[in-house]
Every structure is written in C-alpha cells, then in structure tokens.
Amino acid sequence: MHLPLTPTSPHADLIDACLRGERRAQEQFYRSHFPKLLPICLRYLGNREESVEVLNQAMLKIFQSLDGYRGDGSFEGWLATIVRNHALSFLREQARAQRKLVDKTFVWPPSVPNRALDQLAVEDILKLLERLPDHLRVVFSLVVFDGYTHAEVAAELEITETASRWRLMKSRDHLQRGYRATHADKTSES
Amino acid sequence: MSAPEPFEAHWRRQLADYRSEATDADWSAMERHLPPTPGGRSAWPYTLLLIAVVALAGWGLFAPATAPPLSSFPVEVPAPLGPTYNRPDRVPSLLPALPRDGISTAAGKAALSLPALPTLRLAAIGFVADTMPARRSARLASVVTELPSLGIPKVRSSSPDHLATIGKTLIVVPYAPSEAGSNPRYNGLYPRLRQPTKDNR
Known part of the structure; x- marks a missing residue:
C-alpha cells in the first residue's frame, strides 16, 4: 500500500489511519470533508435527506478507494468527482426505476x-x-x-x-x- | 457556450461558499455503512484485559495445589533400639486361661472376662387378618417320610369327603417308629393320626 501523498501532507496521517480501519480517523475524515461535499449532492438531488444518503455511499467508496488515489490533481477535486459521479448514478437509477x-x-x-x-x-x-x-x-x-x-x-x-x-x-x-x-x-x- | 446569466454567477459563488456541517445523525448513518473494525486499536485493551481475566481464572481453577515443603513438618526419627529395650510379653500369656474342651457354659464365658451380652429375642410379628386363609387349609400337604424297614405301610385317605370334592387322593404315609416310648407320628404341625385300633383295623 503506497500513498503518493508526502508525509508532510495534512491528509497523510489521517488517510493512513483510515486505511487501517480506525473508526475515529474515519469520523474525522468524514466530518472534515462533509461540508464541501454535501452541496455537490444538494445541487443535483435537491433535498438534504437524499443528498446525505448518496454522500454516505460515496464516502464508503472513498474509504475503500483511498489507497487507489494516485495523487493526480487535488485531493478535494478527486473526492468531488467521486461524489458527483455517485449523485449522477443515483439519478440515473432513480430515473430508470421511476421514470422521473x-x-x-x-x-x-x-x-x-x-x-x-x-x-x-x-x-x-x-x-x-x-x-x-x-x-x-x-x-x-x-x-x-x-x-x-x-x-x-x-x-x-x-x-x-x-x-x-x-x-x-x-x-x-x-x-x-x-x-x-x-x-x-x-x-x-x- | 453562451455567457452565464448574472444570477448564475451569483448562485455559483453562493454555493461555492456554502458549508453544511455534518451532524451526529449524519455520522451515525455513515457508520452503518462502514464495516466493523474488529482489529481496531480501540478494541485491543479490552481484548487483552479479557484474555488476562480468562487466564487468571483458568490458573486458579486448574492449577495443582502446592504442597508445603517437607521442611515445614517436624520429622522425628525414632531412637535406635538399645540394650535396655524390653520386648513385650507374648499376647497369649496376657489372656486368661481357657478350658481345653471349649467354651460352652456361662462359666466359660465368665472366664474370658467378657461381659455377658444381653440376649434379646425378637418375636416375628406377622400380620394376620381374619379374612386370610389358614396355612393348613391353603393346600393339602403330602408328607412322605422314609420308608420303614418293617414293611410297606398302609395307604389311606385321611379326609375322603374333602378329597372327593376336589377329585384328588391324599396319600398319607405314617411315620416310622424310631424310638420306643415316643410318638414319632406327631411332628407338631399336623393333627395326630388316628392310631389303628381294634375297631377300625
């Protein structure tokens, strides 16, 4: 498991702890990135309830993919891309199911x-x-x-x-x- | 792409600065998605404590009892037998003299200096009810004794009326006389047999 993040990166220690499965680190990671990521879901989905649900699914994907971050571009941009793709995927599935x-x-x-x-x-x-x-x-x-x-x-x-x-x-x-x-x-x- | 409308630029700016803090409910919902962390660091102290408790309990239950060292008991070594050692008298010499012909009387028992044991005869207590049939009438006894050397005794029925009712014949063999002057035909259990007399012979 190799992270391209430098040791001096403010995220490096937190990401390492998240990769070890430490629950406190995961909570800190979640709470620190939630404010920036939730508006992405809000502007695609509209209501907060669905947005939080989609964001949590995206966060689970992020925790599972942290070791796959290659370091190309900003870390926040990588997170936003995952969240946006999840929101779009959710809307696609919802449209197929409900023809909305x-x-x-x-x-x-x-x-x-x-x-x-x-x-x-x-x-x-x-x-x-x-x-x-x-x-x-x-x-x-x-x-x-x-x-x-x-x-x-x-x-x-x-x-x-x-x-x-x-x-x-x-x-x-x-x-x-x-x-x-x-x-x-x-x-x-x- | 056409230039964005003025309100769109405002909206973009507004949403870029927008922050929505995560609540505890949001984190709780997220935590339900996360897999359990059995190997998490926070679980180690509890795991070690549990192992220690189990180990202590097992040691306390199954450890062998430690015997005290031998030095804690006083050890007395008997003194060797010296020339002043008196050999004990022989046991028969200490016992009272017994008669040669055995102990058959009270005097003999007294000679043993044994206390006279009280003798208690317990009578057998039987339960007898009026409705119970008598022992004799339960069955017809057939008494067979050794054949006398003097000859074949007479065979007769002692109660022909009763035997006729059940269709059987009782063969009563009288006792052979063994001693003169005694009545060998009476055994104490059955009624005396009639002695042949001149009238019924």
Whole structure:
C-alpha cells in the first residue's frame, strides 16, 4: 500500500489511519470533508435527506478507494468527482426505476424572499433547484456549477448535445419565468 | 457556450461558499455503512484485559495445589533400639486361661472376662387378618417320610369327603417308629393320626 501523498501532507496521517480501519480517523475524515461535499449532492438531488444518503455511499467508496488515489490533481477535486459521479448514478437509477425524467410544473416556492435572482441566499437557491425537474436540474448543475461543456454533459448523461442545450435553456426559462410570475409586480414597483 | 446569466454567477459563488456541517445523525448513518473494525486499536485493551481475566481464572481453577515443603513438618526419627529395650510379653500369656474342651457354659464365658451380652429375642410379628386363609387349609400337604424297614405301610385317605370334592387322593404315609416310648407320628404341625385300633383295623 503506497500513498503518493508526502508525509508532510495534512491528509497523510489521517488517510493512513483510515486505511487501517480506525473508526475515529474515519469520523474525522468524514466530518472534515462533509461540508464541501454535501452541496455537490444538494445541487443535483435537491433535498438534504437524499443528498446525505448518496454522500454516505460515496464516502464508503472513498474509504475503500483511498489507497487507489494516485495523487493526480487535488485531493478535494478527486473526492468531488467521486461524489458527483455517485449523485449522477443515483439519478440515473432513480430515473430508470421511476421514470422521473418528465417535465414537472414549476411552482415558485412561497418561502423564497422577495429578492432578485442574483440576490438570493444559498438556502433559497437550493429551494429553487429542488423545484426543478430532475433532468433539468442535472444539466443546470453540471453546466452552471461544475463547468461542464454540453459535449461532456452529453457524454455523462448519454444524451445528445442538442438535448443538453435544450435542457439548460428550459431550466433557465423555468427559473426566470417562475420568478417573474411571482414577483413581477413587486419587481416593477421597486 | 453562451455567457452565464448574472444570477448564475451569483448562485455559483453562493454555493461555492456554502458549508453544511455534518451532524451526529449524519455520522451515525455513515457508520452503518462502514464495516466493523474488529482489529481496531480501540478494541485491543479490552481484548487483552479479557484474555488476562480468562487466564487468571483458568490458573486458579486448574492449577495443582502446592504442597508445603517437607521442611515445614517436624520429622522425628525414632531412637535406635538399645540394650535396655524390653520386648513385650507374648499376647497369649496376657489372656486368661481357657478350658481345653471349649467354651460352652456361662462359666466359660465368665472366664474370658467378657461381659455377658444381653440376649434379646425378637418375636416375628406377622400380620394376620381374619379374612386370610389358614396355612393348613391353603393346600393339602403330602408328607412322605422314609420308608420303614418293617414293611410297606398302609395307604389311606385321611379326609375322603374333602378329597372327593376336589377329585384328588391324599396319600398319607405314617411315620416310622424310631424310638420306643415316643410318638414319632406327631411332628407338631399336623393333627395326630388316628392310631389303628381294634375297631377300625
């Protein structure tokens, strides 16, 4: 078992302890990376309950694959890639089981405060993302938050680039139209 | 790809700075996914303690009892027999004299200086009920004695009426006279047989 991490790396000792199966080290690792990894699941899955479940499955995969980290790129980027792939895999399986990739009626959540889209707090952003249909939210998150190109989205979701562009356009339209429908009067007044 | 909308840049920035701390419930859910760690470092002290307790218990139960050293007991070596050693008298000389013809009387027992043991005769206690049949009537006894040398005795039935009812014949063999003056035909158990007289002969 060889880790390319240098001994001076802040993660080296913790990762070694995790590889030995020490439960305290695993908990420390989990709690230290949970804050950065959970938002990845949240913006793909919407609600926190499913996001934590998917993140825990991804963490289990991470614990089993720690000795396979080759040191290419940042460690946090490697973790984020595993978590994102797990979230996408979860959505794929869910779509196969429940056929949820259908357009849902977008309803602007009444709890969102009366602010412009570019002034929303992160909690309100997550609420809006949760209201989006799954197939639109995935494309929106991949392009807007993770910087995927449409070619990469098409390859990841096994769809065409045209479908990826259409989904991104549709998600933007949902968000802006829903916001205008709810706050048009107040926005014009302000 | 077209330039992102203004709100998207804001959202990206907001989510990049977003942190959500793990709760204990989150870790508990994660812990259920993790395999157990039997070889974890935290389990070693308990394992060693358990082994030590078991070893001590086994030693206490099955270890052989340690005998005290021989030096802890006083050892007395008997003195060698010297010329002043008196040999004990012979045992028969200490006993009272016995009669040559054996001990058959109370005087003989007294000669042994043995205390007279009380003799207790216990009568056999039998349970007899009125409904129990008598011993004699239980069966018809057939008494056969040695044939007398004087001749073949007469064979007769002592109770022809009873024998006729059961269809059997009792053969009664009288005793042969052995001693003059005694009544050998009476054995104490059965009623006397009628002696042949001139009338019934």
